[in-house]
Amino acid sequence: MTTSDADFLSGLALSRILYEEAVQPILAETYPGLPHAAALVGAGSEVLGFDTPRSTDHDWGPRLLLFLTPQDATVHGTRIHRVLAEQLPKQIRGRPTHFRQINDRVGHMQPTDGPVNHRVLTLDAGSWLTGHLGVDPTSAEPTVRDWLAIPQQHLAEVTGGEVFHDGLGTLTTVRERLSWYPDQVWRYLLACQWQRISQEEAFVGRCADVGDALGSAVVAGRLVRDLMRLCLLLERRYAPYSKWLGSTFRQLPVAETLTPLLQGALAATQYRQRAKLLCDAYEAVATLHIETGLTAPLATACRSYHGRPYRVLFAERFAAASAKTVTDPHLRSLPRIGSVDQWADNTDFLGSQELRRAVVEAVP
Template structure:
C-alpha cells in the first residue's frame, strides 16, 4: 500500500527542521562544546530557492552539512556519521531522512522509509577543503586574485553563497560566504566590459543572416543575444547568474526587469527580422541606460544606430566595452583579452556545475 506524499515544504525549511529538532539536540547531548557550522549550501535546487514538489524525486529532502575544523573533522567524522545513522528520526514532517543508496542502475539518491539505521544526507565536511572542492584554491584566500575569480563559475558561486547557514560557531564558513558574495570592483568592471563585447560581436549578425535569407540563423543568433543580455542584466544587478535550468527563473526575480523581459520574449517569438530587430533594440537601449546609471563610466549614448554603412540597427555595444576598459587600473586585468571569465568562455554544463576547480 502506498501512502500519499506529505505536504510539500521548501527544502531549506526541511533542513532547518532537521537541524533544530534532531541534529542540534544530538550534538548538544553527545558532543557538547563541539565547534561547527550547520548549513544547507552547495548543489540542489532548494539552495537557490527553486525546488518544487517535482524535486522530491531525487537528491532532495531533509539534508544538511556540518562543517568542522580540520582537527575536529579528523577526530569526529566517523563517530558523528554513526551517531546520526543510529539516532536520527526516521522522518521530518513526514519526509524520510533515509536515502536509498545510489547504484550503477540508479545513480541518484532518493528518500525511502526504513526501519533500520538511517542512511542520511547529513554530510560532515572540513570547511576549507569543501570550499576548495567547489571553487578552487582561491576560495579560501583572504583576497582571491583576479585569475581566481575568473575561474569560478557563477553557478557554483551562487551555490556557495546561497542557501542558509543555521549555525556557525567557528565563523569560517560565514566569513568565506561574505568574502565571495560578489566580485571585487575591478573584476566586476572587466566582466561587464567582456559581456558588452559578446553583444558587440553578434548584434549585426541578426540582420546579416536575414539579408541572405537565413531566417533560422537570424533567429538562433537572436536567441544567443537574448541569453547574453540576460547574463548582462545579472552582472548589472550584482547577482550571480545560475546555469541554464534556472536562468529564466532567477531572471524573473531581478528587480525592475518586467519591461526588459517583455522585449526579450518578443525577440524570441518574432518570426520576421524587422520584429526581431525592433525588440532586441528595445532591450539594448534598456540595458545601455541601466549601465549608465551604475556610474562606473562617463555616460555613453544609449541610442541605436546603423551598423557602419549597413542598414541593421544596432547599439554598437563595443562603445560600452571601451568605456569600461578605460576604467581598469589592475594591470593583470588590463593585460587580458576581452574573453572574460569561465562563464563567458564556455556554456558546457558539466564544466560549470560539477564541483572542483576547472582545469585546462
C-alpha cells in the same frame, strides 16, 4: 515520491528543521560544546530557492552540511555520522531521512526500520570549499585568476542557501568574502560581456539579409541570453546555469521591462519585429548600465549599422568604456574574454577544476 503544492515544504525550511529539531540536540548530547557550523549550501535547486514539488522525486530531502574544524572532522567525523545514522528520526515533517541509492547519481527516499542512510555530511569548510571552488578562501582572498576560474553557478551555490548556525565563524566570513566580485574584476567582466554582444548584434540582420530566418533567430537567442547575463552582472547577481537563468533574471527589477521585449524577440518570426524588440532591449540595458555610474555617459540609442538596413547599439562602445575603468595591471593586460563561463558553457568542462584552471593559467 512527490509532494503536492499544498503539502510542499521548501528544502531550506526542511533542512533548518532537521538541524534544529534533530541534529543539534544529538550533537549537544553526544559532543557538548563542539564548535560547528550547519548550513545548506552547494548543489541543489533548493539552495537557490527554486525547488518545487517536482524536485522531490530524487536527490531531495532533509539534508545538511555540518562543518567542523579540520581536526574535529578528522577525529570525530566518522563517529558523528554513525551516531546520527542511529539516532536521527526516521522522518522530518513526513519526509524520510533515509536515502536509498539506486545508481551512481539518483537517491530516492524511503522509510527504514534500521539506521538511516542520512545526508548530513560532516566535513571541514576549507576542504569542502576547495572541492567546490578549486580554491580555499578561508585562508586568503582569491586571486584574480581564482575569480576567473570559478563559474558563477559555483559562486551562487556557496553564497546562496542558508547558514543555520555558525559557531566557527568561518563560513559566514567566506560567504561575505565571496558575496560579489572585487570591483576591478567586476568591471573587467562587464567589459567582456558587452564585448560578446558587440560581436554578434549585427548578425541578426545580416542573416535575414540572405534569407536565413533560422540563423537570425538562433543569433537572437544567443543575444537574449547574453543580455540576461549582462543584467545580472549589472545588478550584482551571480548567473546560474541554464536551468535557473530565467528564474533568477525574473527576480531583477529590470525584468519587468525587459522580459516582454526578450520573449517577443524570441517568438518573432519576422526579422523587422525581432530587430525592433532587440533594439528596445539593447537601449534598456544600456540605460541600466549608465545608471550604475561605472562609466562616463554614453548614447543609448540604436543606429544604422554602417548604412545597412538594420540597427544596432554598437555595444563595443560600452565594452571600451568599461575597460577604461579597469586599473588593475593584470586585468588590463588580458584579452576581453572574461571568466570561464563567459566563453564556455560545456557542463563537463565547467565541472572540472583541473581543466578550468589549466585554461585560465594558459591565458598570457
